[in-house]
Amino acid sequence: MTKLSTKHLLGIKEITADDINLILNTAESFKEVINRPIKKVPSLRDITIANLFFENSTRTKLSFELAERRLSADVVSFSAAASSVKKGETLIDTVNNILAMKVDLIVMRHPNPGAAVFLSKHVDAKIINAGDGAHEHPTQALLDAFSIKEKLGSIKGKKIAIVGDVLHSRVALSNIFCLQKLGAEVMVCGPTTLIPKYISHLGVKVEHNLRKALEWCDVANMLRIQLERQDIKFFPSLREYTMLYGLNKELLDSLSKKIIIMHPGPINRGVEITSDVADSDQSIILEQVENGVAVRMAVLFLLAGRA
Numbered sequence: 234m235t236k237l238s239t240k241h242l243l244g245i246k247e248i249t250a251d252d253i254n255l256i257l258n259t260a261e262s263f264k265e266v267i268n269r270p271i272k273k274v275p276s277l278r279d280i281t282i283a284n285l286f287f288e289n290s291t292r293t294k295l296s297f298e299l300a301e302r303r304l305s306a307d308v309v310s311f312s313a314a315a316s317s318v319k320k321g322e323t324l325i326d327t328v329n330n331i332l333a334m335k336v337d338l339i340v341m342r343h344p345n346p347g348a349a350v351f352l353s354k355h356v357d358a359k360i361i362n363a364g365d366g367a368h369e370h371p372t373q374a375l376l377d378a379f380s381i382k383e384k385l386g387s388i389k390g391k392k393i394a395i396v397g398d399v400l401h402s403r404v405a406l407s408n409i410f411c412l413q414k415l416g417a418e419v420m421v422c423g424p425t426t427l428i429p430k431y432i433s434h435l436g437v438k439v440e441h442n443l444r445k446a447l448e449w450c451d452v453a454n455m456l457r458i459q460l461e462r463q464d465i466k467f468f469p470s471l472r473e474y475t476m477l478y479g480l481n482k483e484l485l486d487s488l489s490k491k492i493i494i495m496h497p498g499p500i501n502r503g504v505e506i507t508s509d510v511a512d513s514d515q516s517i518i519l520e521q522v523e524n525g526v527a528v529r530m531a532v533l534f535l536l537a538g539r540a
């Protein structure tokens with residue numbers, strides 16, 4: 234298989250295991266490219282890409298921009314805070330105005346779940362979802378899968394625990410779909426209030442005891458508590474959350490095996506993970522960020538139909 238089965242990348246739920254494997258295999262070639270002295274290839278030099286960010290981002294925005302530039306695309310970036318959205322312009326009007334400037338592909342982060350799907354039905358461009366509310370973050374799941382495969386050799390049969398604020402996490406949902414499609418076993422761990430009730434219907438294990446989850450898994454993906462999405466209190470205090478669900482070095486070292494530690498970022502040091510764990514030799518947090526550029530290059534290259 235050399236082509237994706239989809240025109241857009243809206244979520245991992247909609248794509249096949251073959252699509253995922255094609256992206257991961259293509260990303261391996263691009264990882265080699267970005268580690269060369271000259272990190273650029275001419276693959277997308279006739280393509281124009283607009284990055285529309287209606288919500289804050291450091292990693293995803295920079296990673297897409299670097300991926301696009303390393304493929305030689307023309308790139309424009311848009312931040313909602315400094316745009317005419319503030320004057321009342323709608324999403325469709327904003328995007329159609331950008332498309333009138335002959336843009337081929339749109340990368341969009343938006344606070345509303347379903348925003349990327351909505352856009353794909355109303356504008357004539359290829360859309361990549363760079364995170365839509367608490368729904369999906371497909372390129373994060375792909376770079377996480379790439380990083381696990383790179384570290385463990387394969388994903389099939391591996392045990393991955395996703396720990397923390399699953400309720401508000403688009404990373405959790407995309408990771409669950411992606412890892413299951415690749416044959417991994419997935420567990421979610423956190424306080425009852427931060428684990429959505431529907432989650433067991435997705436075929437994941439649910440565990441409320443952090444030590445038990447860590448003893449079970451090969452890889453722990455630690456999630457940030459998303460206070461900005463919480464309009465009520467889901468636990469008594471951050472201090473209590475950290476006591477029960479924070480990963481510290483003492484706990485990590487007391488486990489019966491060496492597990493891999495991941496985090497999508499941004500990290501809240503001292504809350505869900507201590508600095509000595511985040512910076513330890515078991516952590517692959519910065520490898521995840523490096524791999525994000527290669528994986529996004531692969532997604533852009535394949536969606537632009539250059540395979």
Ligand code: CP
Nearest residue numbers: 290291292293497498
């Ligand atoms: N992991 C992630 O999406 O980080 P940003 O919000 O900084 O893009």
